[in-house]
Amino acid sequence: MAREKELRRSLAVFPIGTVMKLTDLTARQIRYYEDQGLIQPERTAGNRRMYSLNDMDRLLEIKDFLDDGYNIAAIKREYEEREVRAQQKQVTLTDADVRRILHDELLQQGRFTTPSQQFGNLRI
Template identity: 40%
Template sequence: MVQEKLRSDLAILPIGTAIKLTGLTARQIRYYEANDLIKVARSQSKQRLFSLDDLQQLMEIKALMNTEHNLEQVRQLLARSKGTVVHSDSQLRHTLQDEILLASPFNRNSANYPSTFKGQN
């Protein structure tokens, strides 16, 4: 008989169970969801459903928030632990501006680019 692997990504637990297992309040969980720290599955009737992976992530968020981290720091730390990169709006704008300048005929390395504009953003 082949033993089935436990599916920790299967969202089947209601918010009441998540509250009991994590020690968080419903308000905290909704706040973390509203601030995109966690993505929660929904049933057809729009009820929040949590997986074991979701509960683990909620516990990580709780631990980070208890160590005086703010939302943005928690978001960065969670992204880093998942191996994804999160950039702020200003970082994205700066990167986009650099890419546009490099692609334009007036890029910073061009001899025709006026020296008075070099280094200005």
């Protein structure tokens, strides 16, 4: 998914009333899931909770998990696992970048650029 689209999905623009209608959850439930750490909506200057499309998707997913018999703790673990996997993916990408960089360095050997100069232009 394009990062710009991901950013749009992360924009918190819905008040709890809208989320209630779109997810068919009560305000009580939505706030409770937040207390349990399942979602972290933003707050306005007036302390109003504001939700993003991603929050909406997560709430709908939480509903499905609950229907399937999972308890709040299990769902929380699932999201913590996803967070870990996401971070590991980042590390993997970084390692891949490093390998590509070293590979490029080898290709540059014997040519006109020096490793130090190349490294100065690398962006990771």
